[in-house]
Amino acid sequence: MMAQRILVIEDEPAIAETTLYALGTEGFEAVWAATGQAALAMLQSQRFDLAVLDVGLPDVNGFDLFRQIGPQLPVIFLTARSGEIDRIVGLELGADDYVAKPFSPRELCARVRTVLRRVNKPQAVSLTPTASPLSRVFQVDEERKRICFLGVALELSRTEYRLLKVLVGKPGRVFTREELMDKAWEHPEVSLERTVDAHIKMLRAKLRAVQAEPDPIITHRGLGYSLRE
Template identity: 50%
Template sequence: MDSNWSRPCVLIVEDEPSIADNIRFGLGKEGFESEWVTTGGEGLQKISEKEYALVVLDVGLPDTTGFEVCKQIRAVSQVPIVFLTARNEEIDRILGLEIGGDDYVCKPFSVRELVARVRVILKRGRLEERGEEGSESVFGPFSLDGERYQISLAERLLSLTRYEFRMLKVFLERPGRVLTREQLMYQVWEEPEASGERTVDAHVKSIRAKLREVSPGVEYIQTHRGIGYSMQY
């Protein structure tokens, strides 16, 4: 084996040792390195010191919530985040994805399923980093840089989460076309069955708010009641 090859490292932020041990074992079997901390504060400190391939983040932590930790991570990094939670409420799943999470797994869960989701997220990320999502393109007042995973409006860079970027990219590439929520789910999410119509609506709402910050009074994304959304520019 090439001695220069380094295995991707996953940070686990989980206060239950038995769960963390199972995750570390499962990741190790699939070729991942992992590090484990028990609090949100420790997790943020680790992220400030080292670049990780992905973060597995428990929602219920002893010092804060995983949602709050995610917000702080997103202020400095776009590292993929998979939430772990004992709650299976749809509103929690929507909130987790809306603030920048990449996936959401409810306890009790299969470690094999969690590891499979980690692999899918990282594979998609590698394709995007290699520019297989497309290089720089211009769509009216928008510019899209597939290699850097960035979209600008009127030459101002938009601060987008991973799924917001993918959704806006889908809209930009299909101007005027009405896309149903189901179509958006299958074109944006790796696990569309794990999302839902309310998740799509939440992301559209967030994207609209960010577009309005740059172009107040302009509604680029149109709602078609009972059908879905379209992009006008």
């Protein structure tokens, strides 16, 4: 079985060396990129299963690099800034996990395994049968982790993809914010209910860019959200 490949994007050689060694002893094939530009070049020419991304890179902000990487590759943020604001920003962008320095290499390896298990686990949520009118409005491409709205592919973060996929899977069903966090976030315990509202707002903006009216997502005040049937 081919080893899972991890891209470590970290500018401090000592931290990178320790991380590469720890991942290697756990059976992963770990590759190091010291800058954001080097990482982007590797991603264009090589296959990776997950990236460990330092927020404080010398040539680019890690959050900006994450947006360039796109939703297809799972990402664990690595940072010296452990404040709640930084953690929430990273997770709201759609990162799969967040580890603060100094960190235990064994803990990082455990988190890498957890994220990879979750990403590779078959999804229970699926679209309604193709005969349904809704299937002509939304199409979920599981392999590419992409959702099309009226034939237009939406540019979604990983969290936005999971959130919209949950709503599309059961149109008309009202999901509470807590339910959406449980289904769409890797670590719902560190998220806030307002984070769901923020992602719904971003989803609505992207849907309106394709078709202004009607709004496919319905707000149920005091309850949660549903997808219009």
